[in-house]
Amino acid sequence: MTEIEPFPVSIPEHDLDDLRARLDHVRLPEAETVRDGTQGVGVDRLRSLLDAWREHDWRSVEQRWNALPHFRTRLDGLNIAFWHVRSPEPDAFPLVLTHGWPGSVLEFESMIGPLTDPVAHGGSAADAFDVVVPALPGFGFSERPSELGWNPGRTARAWAELMTRLGYQRFGAHGGDWGAYVSTELARLAPERVAALHLTMPIASPLPEDVATADDAEKAMIAKRDMFMRTGPTHVVVQSVLPQTLGYSLLDSPAGLAAWLSQGLVGFSDTRPEAGGGVSVPQQIDDIALYWFTGTGASAARWYWESVRWVPHTAAAQNAQTVTVPTACTLFPAEPFPVAKRWAERRYRNLTSWNEREYGGHFPGWEQPGVLVSELRDAFRRSRDR
Template sequence: METFRIDVSDEVLVDLQTRLKRTRWVDDFANESWQYGTNTAYLQELVDYWIAGYDWRQHESAINAYPQFRTEIDGMPIHFVHVRGKGPHPKPLILSHGWPWTFWEYRKVIGPLSDPGAHGGNPADAFDLVVPSLPGYGFSTPLRKTGVNFWRTSELWVKLMERLGYSRFAAHGADWGALITADLGHRYPQRVTGVHFSMMLPLDLFSGGLPAPEDYDADEAPMAARLQNFFATESAYSALQSTKPQTIALALNDSPVGLAAWIVEKQRSWSDCNGDVETRFSKDDLLTTIMIYWVTQSCGTSARYYYEAAHHPWKPVHDRMPVVEAPVGISVLPEEVCSAPRRWAKRYYNLQQKRHHASGGHFTAWEEPQAIVTDIRDFFRLRS
C-alpha cells in the first residue's frame, strides 16, 4: 500500500488548453433535442467554460483532501479512497462505480456514510469506506492485462479488502459496479454481509440472459418498453466498445472535445434531468469527470472493459436459485433504464429490501445521494 496524491503536471494542462482552443468544430443542425447525438452548441458553451472558467487545481485539491492509496493486485495498479468510519463499530463497505463514471461520483455519500453523526445520522451506522477506481479507469492505470472485466474485478475486490484487513464486508454498486457487486453476492456470499445496488441486470447479460417477456406483469409494461428502447436507441456505444474499443480510444485519447462529447451525452441521456443535464451535473461536475479520464488517458482501457465482458462471458459457480445468494438490497430510481421485473428479481436475488424512489436516474449516488445513503444504512444496519 502506498499513499497517493493526484498531481497533474502543468505540461498536461497547458497541452489541454492548446487542444481545446484548436478544436475543429463539426457542423450541426436540426439537433436541438440531441436526437443526433451531442448538441454542438451546448458543447461549445461547455468548452468555453473549460478554457476560461474551470479550475482543475481546485478540484484536484478537493479530491486530495480524502485519503487515497494505490496498491498492485495480480499485476494491476488499483487506486482507492479509504475513509475510516466515525462510530462505535464501523462496518467495511466497498463502493463500485461504472462507465462513464469515476470513483468521484461517490463524493456526495462519503461523508454521510463514514461520519453519520456529522450529517444528522446515528454514529452506530458508520462505515469504513473503500472507494476504488475500476481497473483501467482513472488512477487505476495503466492497465496492461487483458481479460479484466466485472466478474474478475469482484475477485480483485475480495483481495483488496483482505489486504485492508476486512475478511467480510458490505458492498454497493451501480452500472458496472452493480454487476461487480451482484457477482460478489453470487461468487463470494460467505465474504459479504450483503450486497446493495441500484441497477438490475442478469450476470450473464453478455450471453443473452435478459428477463423473459412473461416475467413482466401488466403494470410493468413501461419498464419493459424503457429497457427495449435503451437497447434500440442508447446502446451503440456498448456495441462499439464491446467489439472495437481501440478504434474509439484513438479518437478520444487525442481529442478532449471528442471525449467530452462521448461522456456528456450519456450523462444527459441516462440521468433524470428532463433534457437539461445541468439540473443534475454542474459544468464543474461534468468537466471533473472528463478530466479524470483525460489526465489518466484511461478512455481506452475503460472502453475495453466492455470488450472483456463480451469476450469472456460470466460463468456461474453454482446453478442454484437465487443466483445471488447473499442478502440483496435494491434501490429503484424511476429513470434507471436497467430495472428488472419484480417476479424475476425475487427469483434471481435473495431479496431482503427493495425501495422505490420518486426521482433519479442512472447516476444514483450523484443524483439522489440522500436516498442511497438511507437505503444503505437501513439495509446493512442489522447485518454483520
C-alpha cells in the same frame, strides 16, 4: 508487492497547459440537421460544455481528492488506486463502493462524509461505515491493463483481496452500472465474506414467460428496455467491438471525449427540473477531466470489450448465477434499463428490500446523494451484527 502506499494526486502543469491549448484550437462540426437529440450531442450543448471546461479549476479537484486518504496497491499484477476513509466510530461497518462507465469514483465523493461520520451529518453513530472506493482497472488512477482478462469476475476477486489486505474479513458491497456486475460477482464468489449487497441496477432480465404474463407496469419496463436497446446502447456496441479505434479520439481530442462521456452522463440521468436536473455541468466536467488527465478513455472503452465477452447473454444464464447473500435494491426512475422485482428475485434469492424512488437516474451518487446515503444505511443496518 502487497504494500499499500499513499498515492496523492498531482497532474503535471504541462498537461494542464496542453489541455488549454487543445481547448483553444478545438474543431467542431456544423450543427446537427435535427434538433431532437437523435443524432447525438448537439453542437450548441457541446460548445457550452467546452466553455465550462475552459473555466474549470482542476487544482481544486486535486485538493478535494487529496483531502481524502488515497492509496494504491498491486492486485493480481495491476496497480489499483482507491480511497479508504475510516470512520471515527469504532464499530463502523466496512463498505466497498464500485462505480461504472461513464462515471468514476467521483460519483461517491460527496457521500463519503455522511457515510463515515454520520453523527456530523445528522445521523446515528450506529450507521457509520469504513468506506473503500476503488477505481476499476483502466479507470481513473488505477493502472491500465496491458493484458487480457480484466473483466467483472477478475475485478471482484481483486476487490476481495483488497478488503483482506485492508484488514476486513466481512464487509458490504454496493454498485451500479458495471459496479453492479462487480458487486454481484463479489457476493456470488465470496458469500461468506459479503454480509450484504446493495444495488441500484440489479442484473436481471425477463424470461419469455415473464414477457407473456407482464402486467402494465412490467410492459412499460419491457418497452423502455427495448427502446434503449434500439437507440441507446451505442456506447456498448462501439466500445465492445472497436474500443481501440474509438480510443484514439478519446485520448487525442478533448471535444471528442467530452461529447462521448456527456452523452451518457446526461442521457442516463433524471434531467427533470423537479428531480434536480440530473448530473450537473460541474460534475460532468470534473469527471471528463479525470478521464482526460489519466488518459483512460481507451482503457475504459476496452473494459466493454472484455466484459461483454464475460457476461452471460441470456436471462436464464444470468439466473443460473444465483446470489444468496441479503440483497437490497434501490430503483431510480430514469434508469435506462429498468428491472422488475419478480425478475430479480430469481437471481437474488435473499431479496431484503426493493425501494422505487421518485427522482433520480443512473448516477444517484451525483444526482441524489442524500437518498443513496439513506438507502445504504437502511440496507446494511440488519447485516452489521450477523
